[in-house]
Amino acid sequence: MNGHPFRTLPATGAPLRVIVVGAGGMGRAWLGAVLASPDTELAGVVDLDSEAARSAADAVGAPGTPTGTDLAALAAETGAEAVIDVTSPAAHLPVTLRALDLGLPVLGEKPAAASVAEALRLAAAAERSGLLFMVSQSRRYNRQLFRFRELAGRLGDLGILTTEFFLAPRFGGFRDAMAHPLLLDMAIHPFDTARFLLDAEPVSVYCHGYNPAWSWYAGDAAATAVFEMTGGARYVYTGSWCSPGLETSWNGAWRLSGAHGTAVWDGDTPPRVDANGTPSAENSGTPDGAESIEGALAEFVHALRTGTVPRGEIHENVMSLAMVDSAVLSATEDRRVHVDEVLDAAHREAIATADDTEREILASWSSVRTALTRPCPTG
Numbered sequence: 001m002n003g004h005p006f007r008t009l010p011a012t013g014a015p016l017r018v019i020v021v022g023a024g025g026m027g028r029a030w031l032g033a034v035l036a037s038p039d040t041e042l043a044g045v046v047d048l049d050s051e052a053a054r055s056a057a058d059a060v061g062a063p064g065t066p067t068g069t070d071l072a073a074l075a076a077e078t079g080a081e082a083v084i085d086v087t088s089p090a091a092h093l094p095v096t097l098r099a100l101d102l103g104l105p106v107l108g109e110k111p112a113a114a115s116v117a118e119a120l121r122l123a124a125a126a127e128r129s130g131l132l133f134m135v136s137q138s139r140r141y142n143r144q145l146f147r148f149r150e151l152a153g154r155l156g157d158l159g160i161l162t163t164e165f166f167l168a169p170r171f172g173g174f175r176d177a178m179a180h181p182l183l184l185d186m187a188i189h190p191f192d193t194a195r196f197l198l199d200a201e202p203v204s205v206y207c208h209g210y211n212p213a214w215s216w217y218a219g220d221a222a223a224t225a226v227f228e229m230t231g232g233a234r235y236v237y238t239g240s241w242c243s244p245g246l247e248t249s250w251n252g253a254w255r256l257s258g259a260h261g262t263a264v265w266d267g268d269t270p271p272r273v274d275a276n277g278t279p280s281a282e283n284s285g286t287p288d289g290a291e292s293i294e295g296a297l298a299e300f301v302h303a304l305r306t307g308t309v310p311r312g313e314i315h316e317n318v319m320s321l322a323m324v325d326s327a328v329l330s331a332t333e334d335r336r337v338h339v340d341e342v343l344d345a346a347h348r349e350a351i352a353t354a355d356d357t358e359r360e361i362l363a364s365w366s367s368v369r370t371a372l373t374r375p376c377p378t379g
């Protein structure tokens with residue numbers, strides 16, 4: 001994979017000292033992951049709400065941890081070396097910009113930012129700082145998914161990938177009021193996984209969003225999207241968040257069809273393959289490695305220690321968000337959307353809203369797609 005070089009931190013043998021910003025539901029999960037990992041040490045917790053930061057540290061059994069509302073002050077006080085940004089999506093841009101400006105590499109929750117334009121600004125800011133900004137797509141860190149990807153190698157040319165996602169969660173709160181709750185809040189996971197499985201990037205999408213008559217959501221709780229991918233494969237996603245009964249897993253149910261056979265994965269149990277007329281149940285040979293956010297955290301620390309560009313490095317990750325925004329635009333305007341159209345519009349918006357040094361970097365990109373995959377010049 002091409003990648004963007006970034007400054008490494010020497011492997012001293014000491015754990016990486018990390019500040020977690022954002023002490024909500026997912027922030028607490030990250031606090032647990034940081035405390036459990038031998039690679040990291042919890043230096044502090046920051047939240048707009050000082051009481052939320054304090055009670056989150058208490059809740060995860062780390063009551064002595066420094067907490068506060070000011071990242072710069074807590075970073076200076078604690079000598080933190082990196083930031084995990086688990087704030088709400090609207091805060092990803094300011095919080096990650098601030099951390100990079102303080103000289104701290106960042107591991108951020110998905111989505112990279114609230115829009116592709118903001119994500120492009122963060123890619124430029126990462127280039128400017130020479131620091132790593134990696135987005136955690138936790139569902140990529142799944143041993144069965146890695147196995148599924150290996151099995152794809154037996155299928156020859158890959159032509160059709162499908163995901164069915166049918167669940168019926170009753171969240172309450174902001175998702176119930178969103179215009180496209182499924183696409184905006186959840187679909188980035190399978191879209192990102194599709195890129196990983198096909199080793200391909202999105203070219204265009206036609207997406208139909210709709211809301212079944214019995215839905216308890218205000219916006220479209222269901223959608224079907226057909227993506228054309230580079231190399232010609234099609235990725236077809238059909239999902240609903242208001243479909244009780246015989247529900248799929250939270251990873252969705254996957255089928256991959258190639259020239260020599262088919263592989264399937266229900267998202268919960270080991271994938272199966274039938275290639276060249278030979279079916280096999282795949283119960284062994286599952287690769288090692290930490291899963292979910294623990295896997296993302298391990299890859300982040302490894303990247304900082306070695307300079308190996310991780311999956312989820314901001315340039316690599318933007319395309320997953322571009323798939324979401326392209327699908328939403330297609331559903332809204334009821335037409336096929338070329339992803340480059342979304343990237344180009346986001347590029348213009350990013351240039352219009354960036355500061356001077358970000359703008360200079362963004363303006364030097366002749367093509368957004370190329371800038372997202374090409375290694376940037378060193379030195």
Ligand SMILES: NC(=O)c1ccc[n+]([C@@H]2O[C@H](COP(=O)([O-])OP(=O)(O)OC[C@H]3O[C@@H](n4cnc5c(N)ncnc54)[C@H](O)[C@@H]3O)[C@@H](O)[C@H]2O)c1
Binds near residue numbers: 022026046086
């Ligand atoms: N990977 C997954 O499976 C998964 C699951 C749930 C949530 N998430 C992601 O995690 C992130 C957080 O989600 P959540 O459910 O914990 O949200 P949440 O609303 O429960 O918590 C967000 C916290 O961030 C704080 N915050 C907001 N702006 C801030 C700022 N500028 N500075 C400091 N703190 C700020 C809020 O006060 C709040 O405590 C989101 O990006 C979400 O998409 C990922």
